[in-house]
Amino acid sequence: MRFLLIMLLGCFISIKGYGQTANLNYAKHPYWITMMDDSTANYFEAQKAYDAFWKGKVIPLEEEETLGMKGAVANEEKEKGSWLERLFRRDKDRKYEHYRLDCKRFEHWKMMMLPFVQEDGSILYPQQQLKLWKEARP
Numbered sequence: 207m208r209f210l211l212i213m214l215l216g217c218f219i220s221i222k223g224y225g226q227t228a229n230l231n232y233a234k235h236p237y238w239i240t241m242m243d244d245s246t247a248n249y250f251e252a253q254k255a256y257d258a259f260w261k262g263k264v265i266p267l268e269e270e271e272t273l274g275m276k277g278a279v280a281n282e283e284k285e286k287g288s289w290l291e292r293l294f295r296r297d298k299d300r301k302y303e304h305y306r307l308d309c310k311r312f313e314h315w316k317m318m319m320l321p322f323v324q325e326d327g328s329i330l331y332p333q334q335q336l337k338l339w340k341e342a343r344p
Contacts, residue, residue, distance in 0.1 A: 232258035239308050242315045249319060250327035256312055266306035 230237055232255040241252035322330040322338070330338070 230255075233261065235259075236305065236308070238312060242312060245329070245331055247329065248327040249316075249323045249329055252312075253316070263302055265309055266303050 232238075236255075236259050238252050238256040238259060241247040241255060319329050322335050324330070
């Protein structure tokens with residue numbers, strides 16, 4: 207009887223612990239980076255994590271934008287204030303500069319996974335993706 211009680215208690219604790227993974231704070235930690243590498247990740251949940259993390263933050267510019275292409279000039283024209291204020295604001299915005307490649311990789315991942323997303327947000331496994339690709343070939 208004692209063994210059965212311990213087993214039931216263990217099951218409840220493990221279920222409660224598993225349920226808490228859904229309460230992740232996406233705004234403070236970039237969970238979307240690990241979701242890209244997880245083949246069981248939910249596409250919509252990864253998108254939600256990405257959007258929550260970058261809400262209120264400045265997404266790092268891509269290489270093309272820093273070289274004066276892709277609207278970087280327009281972004282600089284939109285900035286208001288003196289050159290000194292803009293300089294200090296830029297330093298504050300560079301806090302997340304090390305996520306530049308991860309952002310670019312996430313945008314690419316989103317584009318590549320979109321055809322394989324199911325209605326519930328699950329993504330087909332690589333074997334299923336390959337099978338679809340082979341069937342689509344003439």
